[in-house]
Amino acid sequence: MLNFEFHTPTKIYFGVGVHKDIGEIIASYGFKKILLHYGMGSIKKSGLYDDITNSLKKQSIEFAELGGVQPNPKVSLVRQGAAICKKEKPDMILAVGGGSVIDSAKVIAISALTDIDAWDFSAKRQTPTDALPIGVVLTISASGSEMSTSAVITDEQQKLKRGFNSQLNRPLFSVLNPELTYSVGRFQTGCGIVDIMMHTLERYFSKNKDNDLSDRISEALLKSVIKAGEVALNNPTDYQARATLMWAGSLSHNDLMGVGRDYFFSCHQMEHELSGMYDHVAHAAGLSVLFPAWAKYVYKHSPDIFCQYATRVWNIDMNFQEPLETALKGIITTENYFKAIGMPTRLNQLNITDEKFEEMANKCTYLGKRTLPSYIPLGEKEIIEILKLCE
Amino acid sequence: MLNFEFHTPTKIYFGVGVHKDIGEIIASYGFKKILLHYGMGSIKKSGLYDDITNSLKKQSIEFAELGGVQPNPKVSLVRQGAAICKKEKPDMILAVGGGSVIDSAKVIAISALTDIDAWDFSAKRQTPTDALPIGVVLTISASGSEMSTSAVITDEQQKLKRGFNSQLNRPLFSVLNPELTYSVGRFQTGCGIVDIMMHTLERYFSKNKDNDLSDRISEALLKSVIKAGEVALNNPTDYQARATLMWAGSLSHNDLMGVGRDYFFSCHQMEHELSGMYDHVAHAAGLSVLFPAWAKYVYKHSPDIFCQYATRVWNIDMNFQEPLETALKGIITTENYFKAIGMPTRLNQLNITDEKFEEMANKCTYLGKRTLPSYIPLGEKEIIEILKLCE
Numbered sequence: 156m157l158n159f160e161f162h163t164p165t166k167i168y169f170g171v172g173v174h175k176d177i178g179e180i181i182a183s184y185g186f187k188k189i190l191l192h193y194g195m196g197s198i199k200k201s202g203l204y205d206d207i208t209n210s211l212k213k214q215s216i217e218f219a220e221l222g223g224v225q226p227n228p229k230v231s232l233v234r235q236g237a238a239i240c241k242k243e244k245p246d247m248i249l250a251v252g253g254g255s256v257i258d259s260a261k262v263i264a265i266s267a268l269t270d271i272d273a274w275d276f277s278a279k280r281q282t283p284t285d286a287l288p289i290g291v292v293l294t295i296s297a298s299g300s301e302m303s304t305s306a307v308i309t310d311e312q313q314k315l316k317r318g319f320n321s322q323l324n325r326p327l328f329s330v331l332n333p334e335l336t337y338s339v340g341r342f343q344t345g346c347g348i349v350d351i352m353m354h355t356l357e358r359y360f361s362k363n364k365d366n367d368l369s370d371r372i373s374e375a376l377l378k379s380v381i382k383a384g385e386v387a388l389n390n391p392t393d394y395q396a397r398a399t400l401m402w403a404g405s406l407s408h409n410d411l412m413g414v415g416r417d418y419f420f421s422c423h424q425m426e427h428e429l430s431g432m433y434d435h436v437a438h439a440a441g442l443s444v445l446f447p448a449w450a451k452y453v454y455k456h457s458p459d460i461f462c463q464y465a466t467r468v469w470n471i472d473m474n475f476q477e478p479l480e481t482a483l484k485g486i487i488t489t490e491n492y493f494k495a496i497g498m499p500t501r502l503n504q505l506n507i508t509d510e511k512f513e514e515m516a517n518k519c520t521y522l523g524k525r526t527l528p529s530y531i532p533l534g535e536k537e538i539i540e541i542l543k544l545c546e
Numbered sequence: 547m548l549n550f551e552f553h554t555p556t557k558i559y560f561g562v563g564v565h566k567d568i569g570e571i572i573a574s575y576g577f578k579k580i581l582l583h584y585g586m587g588s589i590k591k592s593g594l595y596d597d598i599t600n601s602l603k604k605q606s607i608e609f610a611e612l613g614g615v616q617p618n619p620k621v622s623l624v625r626q627g628a629a630i631c632k633k634e635k636p637d638m639i640l641a642v643g644g645g646s647v648i649d650s651a652k653v654i655a656i657s658a659l660t661d662i663d664a665w666d667f668s669a670k671r672q673t674p675t676d677a678l679p680i681g682v683v684l685t686i687s688a689s690g691s692e693m694s695t696s697a698v699i700t701d702e703q704q705k706l707k708r709g710f711n712s713q714l715n716r717p718l719f720s721v722l723n724p725e726l727t728y729s730v731g732r733f734q735t736g737c738g739i740v741d742i743m744m745h746t747l748e749r750y751f752s753k754n755k756d757n758d759l760s761d762r763i764s765e766a767l768l769k770s771v772i773k774a775g776e777v778a779l780n781n782p783t784d785y786q787a788r789a790t791l792m793w794a795g796s797l798s799h800n801d802l803m804g805v806g807r808d809y810f811f812s813c814h815q816m817e818h819e820l821s822g823m824y825d826h827v828a829h830a831a832g833l834s835v836l837f838p839a840w841a842k843y844v845y846k847h848s849p850d851i852f853c854q855y856a857t858r859v860w861n862i863d864m865n866f867q868e869p870l871e872t873a874l875k876g877i878i879t880t881e882n883y884f885k886a887i888g889m890p891t892r893l894n895q896l897n898i899t900d901e902k903f904e905e906m907a908n909k910c911t912y913l914g915k916r917t918l919p920s921y922i923p924l925g926e927k928e929i930i931e932i933l934k935l936c937e
Contacts, residue, residue, distance in 0.1 A: 156789045158561025163554060169805070170549025365786040367773065368794055371766035379759040395756040398547045402805070403759055411802075414560070414793065 156365050156415035163409045165302045166328040169402065171394075174203070174292050174332045177249070178210035181290060184327070186246040188217040189290075190239060192260045194224045194252045198294065201338060207251060207292060219243040221263075224252065226437060227309045227316060227430055228259035233273040236263035240287065247288040247327070254298025254350075254438075257291055261306035261324045264289050277308050277317040286321075291329040295339050296400040297347035297439065299354050299408025301329035307438075309431060315518070316431030318423075331405065333397035341388060345496040346439035347400060348384035352377060353442045354407035357423060360450075360460060361416040362530070373412045374467045376403050381468075384496055421527040422446050425538060428515040429507070436505050443498040444505065447490035448544035449529070451483070452537070456530035458482045502545045512542045547756050547806035554800045556693045557719040560793065562785075565594070565683050565723045568640070569601035572681060575718070577637035579608040580681075581630060583651045584642045585615045589685065592729060598642060598683065610634040612654075615643060617828060618700045618707060618821055619650035624657060624664040631658035631678065638679040638718070645689025645741075645829075648682055652697035652715045655680050668699050668708040677712075682720040686730050687791040688738035688830065690745050690799025692720035698829075700822060706909070707822030709814075722796065724788035732779060736887040737830035738791060739775035742798045743768060744833045748811045749804035751841075751851060753921070757806045764803045765858045767794050772859075775887055812918040813837050816929060819906040820898070827896050834889040835896065838881035839935035840920070842874070843928070847921035849873045893936045903933045 168180060181189065191207070198204045211218055221236050240248070240263060248267075250260035264287040266273040275281040291301045300306070304325050307318035339347070359373045383399035390396070406412070426441035454461045458478050465471040465485025474481045490500050499505055516538040517523060526532035533541070559571060572580065582598070589595045602609055612627050631639070631654060639658075641651035655678040657664040666672040682692045691697070695716050698709035730738070750764045774790035781787070797803070817832040845852040849869050856862040856876025865872045881891050890896055907929040908914060917923035924932070 156561075156786060156793075158564065159558075161558040161560065164557075166555075167550075167552040169552065170547075173549065365789075367786070368767065368770040368790045368797075371770050372763055375762035375766040376759065379762050382758065395547060395758070398756075398806075399759045402547075406759075415789075 157363055157417060159414045161410055161414055162322065163302060163325070163411070165326050165409070167302070167331060167405065168328065169331045171334060172332065174330050174335065175206055175210055177207050177292060177330060178212070178214035178216055180328060180330065181211070181216055181247070181249070182214040184247070184288070186216065186288075188243070188245045189219075190236065190243065190245040190248045190263070191218045191220045192224065192236065192248055192250050192256060192263065193222045194256050196222060198251055203251065203292070203294070203335065207249075218249075219245060224256045224259045226255050227434060228255040230262075230274050230277065230308050230310045233259055233262045233266060233308060236260075237266035237273060240267035245287065247290055249290045249292065251292045251294065253293070253295035254300045257289070257298065257300040257326070258306040258308060260289050261286075261300070262308050265321070265323060273308070274310055277306075277310075277319055279317070279319050283321050283323050286323040288327040291326050292335075293329060293331050293401070294335045295343060295347055296336055296397070296404040297343075297350040299351070299404050301326055301331065302405040302409035304410070305408070307427070311434075314432055316427040318427065329405070331401050333394055333401045336397050336401060337392045339391070341497055344384075344387055344391070345498045346437050347404065348380060348496055349439040349443045349493060349498055351380050351400065351404045351407045353422065353439070353446060355412050356446065357420045358413035358416060358418045359464065361418045362457075363416045366415045369412060369415050370463070374464075376406060376412065377468050379403060381492065388496055419528045421529045421533055422449050424527050425449070425515075425519055425541065428519045431518075432511060432515060433505065433507060436507070440499050440505060443493045444500055444502055444545050445541070447486055447493070447500055448541050450486040450489070451544055452541050453530040454482045454486060455479060461485055502542070509543070509546065512539050515542065548754055548808060550805045552801055552805055553713065554693060554716070554802070556717050556800070558693070558722060558796065559719065560722045562725060563723065565721050565726065566597055566601055568598050568683060568721060569603070569605035569607055571719060571721065572602070572607055572638070572640070573605040575638070575679070577607065577679075579634070579636045580610075581627065581634065581636040581639045581654070582609045582611045582642065583615065583627065583639055583647060583654065584613045585644075585647050587613060589642055594642065594683070594685070594726065598640075609640075610636060615647045615650045617646050618825060619646040621653075621665050621668065621699050621701045624650055624653045624699060627651075627654035628657035628664060636678065638681055640681045640683065642683045642685065644684070644686035645691040648680070648689065648691035648717070649697040649699060651680050652677075652691070653699050656712070656714060664699070665701055668697075668701075668710055670708070670710050674712050674714050677714040679718040682717050683726075684720060684722050684792065685726045686734060686738055687724075687727055687788070687795040688734075688741040690742070690795050692717055692722065693796040693800035695801070696799070698818070702825075705823055707818040709818065720796070722792050724785055724792045727788050727792060728783045730782070732888055735775075735778055735782070736889045737828050738795065739771060739887055740830040740834045740884060740889055742771050742791065742795045744813065744830070744837060745798035746803050747837065748814060749807060749809045750855065752807040752809040753848075754807045760803060760806055761854070765855075767797060767803065768859045770794060772883060779887055810919045812920045812924055813840050815918050816840070816906075816910055816932065819910045822909075823902060823906060824896065824898060827898070831890050831896060834884045835891055835893055835936050836932070838877055838884070838891055839932050841877040841880070842935055843932050844921040845873045845877060846870060852876055893933070900934070900937065903930050906933065
């Protein structure tokens with residue numbers, strides 16, 4: 156177990172109806188004016204916008220507004236948000252939505268108190284030193300952004316998607332009502348399941364041994380999500396399944412699954428090129444395609460952990476004569492599960508051909524200047540080979 | 547899954563050598579003067595006291611001192627600590643030790659800023675509204691107090707042991723170096739294992755169903771602790787085993803295991819009478835005796851969860867014809883594990899006879915005015931019957 160720091164101060168309000176107290180929650184921190192940040196308007200159709208603004212009004216909390224966050228949130232909107240904050244001077248930003256809205260809010264919060272351009276933080280040219288506090292009302296279980304230090308945005312001009320981590324990105328509080336996810340459709344629910352699993356798997360498959368407790372907690376979360384995912388897809392209003400996915404989403408990315416490990420996150424790095432280059436690709440759909448290919452490419456270099464995964468998470472019998480067979484079965488079972496929940500596992504399902512493999516590999520390695528860490532280092536050549544396994 | 551709030555802001559510094567940076571850690575919060583609080587002097591023999599005071603001096607952090615915390619920490623020392631704080635006005639309290647020292651520090655921190663007597667908080671006659679910040683350097687994996695909201699102290703005059711929970715009790719930071727627990731002896735290590743398991747089990751065995759994720763995370767922690775406990779007893783300097791116990795201790799009592807549940811904690815309630823009345827009884831030794839008896843007394847009223855526990859944690863085959871047999875096997879296997887790690891499972895091993903059963907049951911029910919929640923309510927009669935099962 157490696158040395159680590161663990162600090163997850165985000166306060167969680169979880170359960171039935173909790174979002175209706177958002178005004179009281181905000182008032183309890185002493186905030187009087189907020190920027191209300193949201194997506195493409197579904198919260199207006201669902202009535203959530205009214206629930207929230209009514210609760211704000213009851214507590215006499217003023218609010219400015221910025222809607223319009225798209226999937227793969229854009230730096231141009233972040234710049235707008237920062238300009239609004241400079242003018243309106245809210246005490247905090249309330250993100251109402253999923254990962255895209257929250258990530259957009261995080262980068263606005265950091266850009267609001269400085270003249271540094273938002274993209275400089277995402278491109279890691281500048282380190283943030285201050286930020287407005289962020290609150291969240293979550294509407295989809297997926298990104299874990301509601302409790303995480305990470306924020307990912309896209310520069311639509313350069314077709315670059317970049318993320319950075321900062322303790323300043325950790326929301327002050329997040330309001331998690333599983334009922335708000337009843338209306339999330341099949342595909343988005345599937346995306347959420349893959350997202351949650353991938354946040355866990357990208358930490359689980361590390362080079363560090365001797366993490367029995369983190370391993371077992373990760374396996375517990377995966378087993379629970381695999382089961383709840385199937386239930387939620389069959390019955391979108393199953394509260395317990397939706398609640399499991401929602402809480403698992405937060406735990407999968409709040410650092411708990413990663414303590415004691417130095418992790419790779421190589422599928423995420425590759426996926427950022429995919430959905431950065433092809434805007435129609437949902438992040439989780441990219442991950443769903445990339446993970447099985449990545450795992451098939453690297454598992455022979457670290458079969459033990461893949462066997463542990465296969466036997467403990469999927470209850471596959473260990474073949475002690477042929478451990479690689481067990482390891483591979485775990486990967487294929489994962490791939491089949493992704494298929495079964497309606498997620499793509501091949502690039503052609505995303506209408507992507509091999510035409511830009513070299514460009515993606517080149518961007519992903521910062522023009523050939525880095526390799527991605529993994530069980531073997533992944534340079535341009537290896538990334539192209541993994542992309543070919545996705546065909 | 548019940549609605550819940552979750553807020554664990556304690557920052558953890560975990561790993562090899564981390565305690566040597568205590569001065570820098572404290573300085574990073576801007577504190578300039580502290581009260582150094584510790585136990586019966588073992589930290590002076592081990593060199594830990596020097597490590598810490600040297601690190602404080604390097605950062606020019608002033609410190610007042612109060613040693614002398616005993617197991618089952620006493621309210622009289624807490625009163626002394628509060629008086630020192632009123633005179634010396636430290637910015638924070640640094641607890642160096644195990645659960646007793648930390649709990650003592652917590653109640654000092656709350657009593658330091660008020661004229662209300664410390665016992666009034668423990669007896670729940672007063673609710674704390676302010677406290678000095680607390681930092682911890684942990685020397686034994688057991689109580690979870692380093693990340694918890696709870697504090698338990700004893701009034702030695704009245705022979706009463708009482709605990710209370712408050713978000714103000716949550717330490718600001720805790721420094722966890724597993725190496726500091728190498729010198730913890732067999733019995734204390736066994737006590738720690740039971741303590742960690744019991745913080746988990748007392749949340750696991752609740753009346754609320756539909757907590758699959760919390761159940762599985764709890765089972766993961768238990769399995770990891772059961773294994774690491776045996777390793778640490780066989781090889782006290784096994785870093786990985788000591789690290790697993792230390793991190794598990796924090797997670798077992800930081801609320802993570804309990805989300806979505808309304809839990810009983812009835813063994814803890816009964817144990818407080820035991821070690822409150824018999825000062826020679828270590829808290830965990832009392833729990834080790836009480837849990838199997840409690841479980842045998844109540845399992846027939848909720849066999850499902852006991853079967854789940856038996857099959858998932860102890861890999862006992864499910865007997866679908868006789869589920870009660872499976873449930874009981876899980877309890878007996880736990881009892882045997884406690885024996886195997888050198889813990890008592892009968893009151894005579896603690897030199898306790900039935901002489902004060904009625905008095906304990908009477909105190910535990912607040913003179914017959916309450917029942918303890920459990921799968922059936924536990925009044926005086928039931929508590930006496932459980933105590934008899936401990937004989």
